Every structure is written in structure tokens, then in C-alpha cells.
Amino acid sequence: GQQLNQSPQSMFIQEGEDVSMNCTSSSIFNTWLWYKQDPGEGPVLLIALYKAGELTSNGRLTAQFGITRKDSFLNISASIPSDVGIYFCAGPPLRGATNKLIFGTGTLLAVQP
Amino acid sequence: EAQVTQNPRYLITVTGKKLTVTCSQNMNHEYMSWYRQDPGLGLRQIYYSMNVEVTDKGDVPEGYKVSRKEKRNFPLILESPSPNQTSLYFCASNGVRGGSGANVLTFGAGSRLTVL
Numbered sequence: 001g002q003q004l005n006q007s008p009q010s011m012f013i014q015e016g017e018d019v020s021m022n023c024t025s026s027s028i029f030n031t032w033l034w035y036k037q038d039p040g041e042g043p044v045l046l047i048a049l050y051k052a053g054e055l056t057s058n059g060r061l062t063a064q065f066g067i068t069r070k071d072s073f074l075n076i077s078a079s080i081p082s083d084v085g086i087y088f089c090a091g092p093p094l095r096g097a098t099n100k101l102i103f104g105t106g107t108l109l110a111v112q113p
Numbered sequence: 114e115a116q117v118t119q120n121p122r123y124l125i126t127v128t129g130k131k132l133t134v135t136c137s138q139n140m141n142h143e144y145m146s147w148y149r150q151d152p153g154l155g156l157r158q159i160y161y162s163m164n165v166e167v168t169d170k171g172d173v174p175e176g177y178k179v180s181r182k183e184k185r186n187f188p189l190i191l192e193s194p195s196p197n198q199t200s201l202y203f204c205a206s207n208g209v210r211g212g213s214g215a216n217v218l219t220f221g222a223g224s225r226l227t228v229l
Contacts, residue, residue, distance in 0.1 A: 031216055044220070090216075092216045099207045
């Protein structure tokens with residue numbers, strides 16, 4: 001089945017630094033979603049991308065839908081301690097249940113004040 | 114407040130002792146699903162339901178059962194839990210049938226299950 005690989009697996013940074021993470025697949029996706037999971041909580045949607053090449057921002061977060069439709073990137077500028085959590089990319093499979101999502105392996109972000 | 118509520122949040126049990134994790138949503142969503150989260154594997158779908166009395170297997174359904182007798186509730190049942198079902202479980206819902214919003218899931222806070 002379709003799989004999503006995220007890198008890096010984890011990041012330990014200082015407050016104020018910029019962060020970049022990416023998600024790749026061997027097959028195409030028509031939608032890319034980025035979720036964040038705070039400690040002890042469920043994932044919450046950050047950004048949704050629906051068109052190849054699309055670049056979308058949400059505050060300090062910027063995500064891009066790769067031209068090949070096989071990858072996506074998430075950048076966080078000027079990180080703050082509340083950015084701590086696990087970031088997941090996700091996308092619906094090309095075939096199967098309409099509302100299903102395939103999730104990436106996650107990127108753990110730790111921010112030192 | 115629109116939300117998905119799971120119970121219990123934490124549970125430690127022993128092998129073979131049947132348990133149920135409840136999930137309830139107050140958004141009148143048709144679609145509900147269960148995922149499990151394991152380190153290095155992300156979230157994997159266990160079961161899903163497109164509407165009342167309509168359920169189907171996800172990617173990792175072995176050892177689990179579900180039911181959808183009412184629109185708001187979607188319990189996850191472990192008839193005979195085993196240690197490999199130790200995991201963090203999430204219930205999710207969505208009220209959009211098709212188009213771009215169909216993939217925006219609302220998740221519960223999670224249920225951490227340990228099977229000894």
C-alpha cells in the first residue's frame with residue numbers, strides 16, 4: 001500500500017530557530033495534510049494542501065505541495081516552546097474509503113527555551 | 114464545544130480480559146474511524162464506519178471489533194486483548210462525504226492501553 005516517510009525522525013532545537021521537515025512517498029497523493037500532536041492530545045490539523053505546487057501559510061507555519069505530488073514540506077519559522085510535539089504528514093489513498101488517511105511516521109520536535 | 118470524546122484515557126489490563134474503548138462525537142458526523150499509534154509507525158487505521166450499521170476493516174483490524182448502532186457512538190472492542198495491542202488509540206470523525214474536506218479528521222484525545 002501507499003506509505004509516507006517523514007524526516008527527520010526527531011529534532012532538538014533552540015527557541016527562535018527555523019525548522020524544516022519533509023514527507024515523501026513512492027506514489028502520488030492528491031491531497032497533503034499536516035497535523036500536529038501535542039503531548040497527551042490527539043492530532044490537530046495545521047495545514048491542508050490540495051494542488052501540486054501549492055504553498056500555504058498558517059501564521060509561522062508554511063507548507064508546500066510538491067510538484068511531483070510525491071512529497072510535501074513543512075517549515076516553522078522562529079520556533080517557540082509551544083511548538084513542541086509530533087508533526088505528522090497525511091494524505092488520502094488514491095483508492096479506498098473516501099475519508100481514510102494514511103499517516104507518515106512523524107517528526108518529534110523539541111524546543112529548548 | 115464540538116469534540117470527539119474517548120474513554121478511558123488510560124487503561125492497564127491483562128491478556129484475555131475483554132475491554133471496550135468508547136468514542137462519542139457531538140458533531141452529527143457520519144464518518145468515524147479508529148487508529149492506533151505506535152512509535153516509528155505513525156497512525157494506522159483499524160476500522161471505520163461510513164454511517165450507522167456500516168462498518169469496514171482498515172489496515173490493521175486483527176483482534177478488534179467495532180459497532181455503530183448510533184450515529185454519535187463508535188466503540189472499539191478488544192475481545193481477548195494481547196500484549197501486541199498495547200498502544201495509543203485514537204478515534205476520529207468527519208462530516209464531509211466528498212471533496213477536499215473529506216480528509217479533515219477531528220480526533221479524540223487518545224486512549225493509552227497497556228496489556229500485560
